[in-house]
Amino acid sequence: MTGLTIAVLIPAHNEETTIGELVQACLDQPYPVEQLIVVADSCNDRTAQVARDAGATLVLETNFADKAANQNHALPYVTADVIVGFDGDSRPEPSCISLMVADIARGYDATCSSILPIQRTGFFIEARRFAYSLGSQWWRLCQRQVGRLQVLTGASYAFRTDVVRAVGGFPNGLISADMDITWKLHEGGYKTWYTADALTLTIDPETWAEYTAQMPRWAAGYFQNVLRYRRLMWNWRSLLTVGTAMFDLVTLWWWLVVVIYNLTTWQHLSMFRYMGYWFAGHTALTMYLVSRVVGWKKALIGFAPYTLLNFYNKYLYTRSMFREWLLGRHYAAWTGRSGRKTVITPMTPSRRFGLGCAGAIAGTATAIWGGYLGSSLLWTTGMAASCLIPLAMIRISGSGQRRATPSSLTIAAPPAGGHATRELPTAEALDPETTLQLATRR
Structure with missing residues (x-):
């Protein structure tokens, strides 16, 4: 034990089928949980009651339709040293909390765990499992070494409570709140980490409709965050992390242009031999890294789905880059499981x-x-x-409507003994150039 007290914070929306198991999994962890707070947001099912029955110490029912707002609403109630957060459709594996809190005790201000799909199989599940495994063995370890994680996984994280309060709470206004708080910590000079050995399982998209509803939000959120924190790119660590991601994005299209040109003109055909060598080496290295997490069988099964969807993902990220940065049309709300209409500002x-x-x-x-x-x-x-x-x-006038955003978000005061009521800046106060409505995280 590290001596640090923890509060588990779970923002949830219509998670009655998973919230009970999640609460129980947290309470069953070897590390003692001082507080377990569930924020049931805009629910029309039994999420709140199931959480209470499972043993949550506090259940707050809200109607923010915004993940960051729900986390901020619960923040004054937190009395523990560390906030450990999980999405309502996730489940930490044994010792997940212990491992993350141990890294916090080592002097880091925030960390996150590895992620894998909770489902066993399926085209999209295998692709996502491959991607998660590759990221845990390559991208995240590299970013951790540099000291610039691109995102602290919102499905499973641990933050020092005083650090979250010091940066003004969980920032909102962007479509991807998890990356927002990550770069807010980078901006404040805080130390982030990645607890690779800790593992949380989460429910991932299983159908084309679910996948294509989630990925555009991730893509738009990435470029919204890079734009908001663009001044941090003068730091070599930030530039290296984001620059390599951008290089990976444009390289695919460069290869396609070269291939099409050579096939059309029937010139420089010898380059295809060298491209074959490169592809074989890249595939072997990728398969090896993934096999270290899920084994060779799952690595082989997931390679084709991952490769095919990678083209679609790169297309989405490229489209989002031009829409967010060039056209200034911002992804402001998404459908998700809440059934809300996607909104893109004009x-x-x-x-x-x-x-x-x-x-x-x-x-x-x-x-x-x-x-x-x-x-x-x-x-x-x-x-x-x-x-x-x-x-x-x-x-091009755009679709969707801008929705007025209050100049500040007032956090309700907890019962006697809690922290005093205070106001946290919203998107408009944090970044006047951003015209996004409060981001919907579902």
């Missing part, structure tokens, strides 16, 4: 005007250059761009 008039003007200028310059070189292709392309891009900017 482009602002000033951005449409600016992009239209930039397109017209670039198109005109291309046409002039084409005329100078005597290239009808460049001239035609430039003229088309100078006309069509401004017209496209006029048409």
Whole structure:
């Protein structure tokens, strides 16, 4: 035992089928749980009652429809040294809490565990299991070594309570709250870690509809966070972590362009031999890393689903990058299991005007250059761009509505003996340039 007291915090939405098992799994951990707080948010099932029956010390019922807001609502009730958080559809394996708290006791301010799907098999499950395993043996270990985790997994984490309070609580306003709090800690100079040996199982998408509902939010949330914390990219650690992720994103498209060009022109065909060597080496290394987590059989089964979905994932991230950064259309709400309609904010008039003007200028310059070189292709392309891009900017008005966000979020005071009521900044206060509504984390 480390001597640190812990409070388990579980934000949940319609989790009556899993919340009881999760609460019991936390209480059965060898590390003593001083508080177990469940925040049942916008539930229309028996989540709250099941949590009480399972042994939760405090159940709060809210209607925020926002993960960060629910965590902040529970924050004043926390009296323990460490907040250990789990999603309502997850389940920690034995010693998960002990291992994470041990790293906190070693001097780290926050950490998270490894994640694997709780389901046994399925196309999307095998792909996600492969991805989680690869990340735990490569990306996360590299990021841990550099000192810049891209995200402290929201499904299973441990934060020092005083550190969460010091940064103003769990930040909200972005579609991905987990990455938001991670970079908020980086911004404050706090030390993050990754407890690789700790493991939590979580329910992952099993159908195409579920998968395609979750992944766009993850992709949009990534670029929203990089944009919000862009000033941190001047730090070499941040630049290395994000830069390698961006390099991995663009490399796939670069390879496709090269392959298509060579096949079309029937030139440089010898490069395919070297590409084969590279692919074989990459596959062998990847399979070895994954097999260290789930064994060779699961690694072999998951390789094809992971590889196929990787193309789709890269497409989503590329699309989100252009939409979030270039068009300024932000993913503000998602469907999830709550059934809410996906909301993407419209482009602002000033951005449409600016992009239209930039397109017209670039198109005109291309046409002039084409005329100078005597290239009808460049001239035609430039003229088309100078006309069509401004017209496209006029048409793109976006779908969805902006929803007013209060200037601050008031956290209710707990019973006598708790912490005093205080106000936490919301998205508008934290980042005036961000026009997102409160993020829906379901």
